[in-house]
Amino acid sequence: MATVDDQSKTCIVLGGTTFVGRCLVARLLKLGNWIVRLADSDQSLQLDPDHADDVFLNRAISTGRASYFHVDVCNKKSIINAIEGSSVVFYVDDDSSCNHDFFSGYTTTVLGVKNVISACQECKVKRLIYNSTADVVLDNSHDIQNGNETLLYATKFKNVYSELKAQAEATVLLANDMDGLLTCALRPSNVFGPGDKKILPSLVDVASSSWAKFIIGSDGNMCDYTYVENVAHALICADAALVSRMVSVSGKVFFITNLEPVGSWEFSLRMLEGLGYYRPMVKLPAVVLRLIVSLIKWMHSKTSSRNNSNSSVHNVVQLMSHTTTYDCSAAQHHIEYSPVVSLDEGISSTIESFSHLAKDSASVTLDELYEQSKMEQLLGGGEVAEILLWRDERKSFFCFCGVVSLFYWFFLCERTIVASTAQLLLLITFFLYGSSLLSTEMSSYLHFEVSETAMRNSVRNTINIWNGVSHVVRSLAKGRNWSLFTKVVVSLYFFKLFFVNSFPISLGIALAFSFIVFFVYEQYEEEIEGLIGILYELVRQYVVFETSLLLPNTSTQSSMSKDMR
Structure with a gap:
């Protein structure tokens, strides 16, 4: 300076x-x-x-x-x-x-x-x-x-x-x-x-x-x-x-x-x-x-x-x-x-x-982000989540092929459900009979075990579902809960609309989506939620805008009615 x-x-x-x-x-x-x-x-x-x-x-x-x-x-x-x-x-x-x-x-x-x-x-x-x-x-x-x-x-x-x-x-x-x-x-x-x-x-x-x-x-x-x-x-x-x-x-x-x-x-x-x-x-x-x-x-x-x-x-x-x-x-x-x-x-x-x-x-680390996946939480974080989110690509691919095969067997072949089930049981019977002729070393691969804890959980879940359904039925029978009645009627209507009238097509789309949508959403979760947030903000701003235009008219009408009185 x-x-x-x-x-x-x-x-x-x-x-x-x-x-x-x-x-x-x-x-x-x-x-x-x-x-x-x-x-x-x-x-x-x-x-x-x-x-x-x-x-x-x-x-x-x-x-x-x-x-x-x-x-x-x-x-x-x-x-x-x-x-x-x-x-x-x-x-x-x-x-x-x-x-x-x-x-x-x-x-x-x-x-x-x-x-x-x-x-x-x-x-x-x-x-x-x-x-x-x-x-x-x-x-x-x-x-x-x-x-x-x-x-x-x-x-x-x-x-x-x-x-x-x-x-x-x-x-x-x-x-x-x-x-x-x-x-x-x-x-x-x-x-x-x-x-x-x-x-x-x-x-x-x-x-x-x-x-x-x-x-x-x-x-x-x-x-x-x-x-x-x-x-x-x-x-x-x-x-x-x-x-x-x-x-x-x-x-x-x-x-x-x-x-x-x-x-x-x-x-x-x-x-x-x-x-x-x-x-x-x-x-x-x-x-x-x-x-x-x-x-x-x-x-x-x-x-x-x-x-x-x-x-x-x-x-x-x-x-x-x-x-x-x-x-x-x-x-x-x-x-x-x-x-x-x-x-x-x-x-x-x-x-x-x-x-x-x-x-x-x-x-947070990538592992923590992985654990916090919303899709994994939605799917329960178990075996189903592992398959639908393609955690193990080989397992998910075999499951997808199995689901496609079953869908083709029951719905795309020109047979009834009963005939398809009968033929499937017949194939299983031949498969089990053939496996009994295999060596003991080979048959060990076909041995299945279910733990007592898993069995208890399955029974407990089945009982809970049964009790929940019976509770809904009792509430409907009393005829007092109109909100529940409306929900059940609407649900049955949509079930009939999308599944009963076109059951094979709806089921096929649902199966395909289950193996694609959850995986895609998890991969692009932030981007999809960002777009949803932007669309929501635009809709909200539009609603506020339309409401503000209607309010002056309402106030004008009320003032005119007061003047007439």
């Missing part, structure tokens, strides 16, 4: 309680040669006694090295009161100002920055450094590969926040060298880190929902991410550069990244796996998901409601849909920026700070 006089060491961080603002304040105080004023819209500064940076800030406030000001950027007088006597203003805001509507966002973001510029000029502030965003050049329909500062603003912004930030950034740059005020702006890309309220929380929301089963978009898309401490470092570098290299920095804008482009899904999965979430395997085209999310957003816009999970999905879709990498050579050359925290270190610190969002169940 260039040596500066006492007055130039006094700075103000507008938006000092925001995600980037808090990190910037902490870094300025740790450098030791700054008197820092925090300013934000909150009436008072709320500090966490368990957070190390907040403890450090509280100590700095008590020693006079830091102070807090309540500032309304729509009120020029409050801005002047906070910045008077400072030589540099770091203006750091976030997208919370655009959470309500365009008008309030425009008032705080665009008109607010105009008030800040006017106040800086009136108070003879020397430097104004604005923290913008790389999204001002992103139109969400084209890839950006190694984009530099020659890129024009987007013609169609991906959201209201990006559009307003572009207007505010342009206003700051146009104010350069007016009334002695030097300005510049930084465009960090995809800022993450401890305290992040957008990227990682959105990923966790998606990972906790039905969308967790899918990789959204192409896993080949590359993105630039920026650790929050590197953004704070870049802002300080920009101030030093404005002091020593004014001509090459003032009125300019610079992209800021970690200088480590990475695959979007590689970054996201490293974050989620660090928090205990499983890696999805199936790829879902981003265009399909974008259409679904757009449909849900349209329905919510019609009902004037919002859904945080859908907003998170929308954020993730935007993040994963395109390649967005930026060239930071201008920042490296002109403001001498280089990352102070690597991407790996930043990811580790972020995961550690978000441990409260970790998945409740710890990671």
Whole structure:
């Protein structure tokens, strides 16, 4: 850092309680040669006694090295009161100002920055450094590969926040060298880190929902991410550069990244796996998901409601849909920026700070996942499950061939059930007679044993089934349980419809499905459940949408009936 006089060491961080603002304040105080004023819209500064940076800030406030000001950027007088006597203003805001509507966002973001510029000029502030965003050049329909500062603003912004930030950034740059005020702006890309309220929380929301089963978009898309401490470092570098290299920095804008482009899904999965979430395997085209999310957003816009999970999905879709990498050579050359925290270190610190969002169940081994198969539990986990889930392929294949042979023998041959049974018994008789003529060594393979425990269980199960059927019959005979009567009638009707009228066909389909459906479902359990969850969400949103359309009509009719009375 260039040596500066006492007055130039006094700075103000507008938006000092925001995600980037808090990190910037902490870094300025740790450098030791700054008197820092925090300013934000909150009436008072709320500090966490368990957070190390907040403890450090509280100590700095008590020693006079830091102070807090309540500032309304729509009120020029409050801005002047906070910045008077400072030589540099770091203006750091976030997208919370655009959470309500365009008008309030425009008032705080665009008109607010105009008030800040006017106040800086009136108070003879020397430097104004604005923290913008790389999204001002992103139109969400084209890839950006190694984009530099020659890129024009987007013609169609991906959201209201990006559009307003572009207007505010342009206003700051146009104010350069007016009334002695030097300005510049930084465009960090995809800022993450401890305290992040957008990227990682959105990923966790998606990972906790039905969308967790899918990789959204192409896993080949590359993105630039920026650790929050590197953004704070870049802002300080920009101030030093404005002091020593004014001509090459003032009125300019610079992209800021970690200088480590990475695959979007590689970054996201490293974050989620660090928090205990499983890696999805199936790829879902981003265009399909974008259409679904757009449909849900349209329905919510019609009902004037919002859904945080859908907003998170929308954020993730935007993040994963395109390649967005930026060239930071201008920042490296002109403001001498280089990352102070690597991407790996930043990811580790972020995961550690978000441990409260970790998945409740710890990671399990493949054997444990195998034991927890829903299909195996449904089938009882016994011999039937072993066969239908093809645990032993040889045994399952022989059983399948046996079932097919029996089905052909009893149903596909042109014989009655009685004739087929008689011929089968005759074959068994010949087989047993032939086996008796074999040697004792050979006949040992035909010796069957049933344990006493297995026999007792079989008898007990038979008795339980018999008692259950008799209980149902007694309940029906009393004629009091109409719910049970309805269930039995409906069950018998469907049994007649699907089995009695076309018994051979239905039985054949059921047998084939039993050897295929359970196995396929177990192999693609997560993907199938994810699709079911998405379909369920669409149906639920549609029902809410239709209900909201009917409710106003109902209320209107009720009010009309009251008026008629």
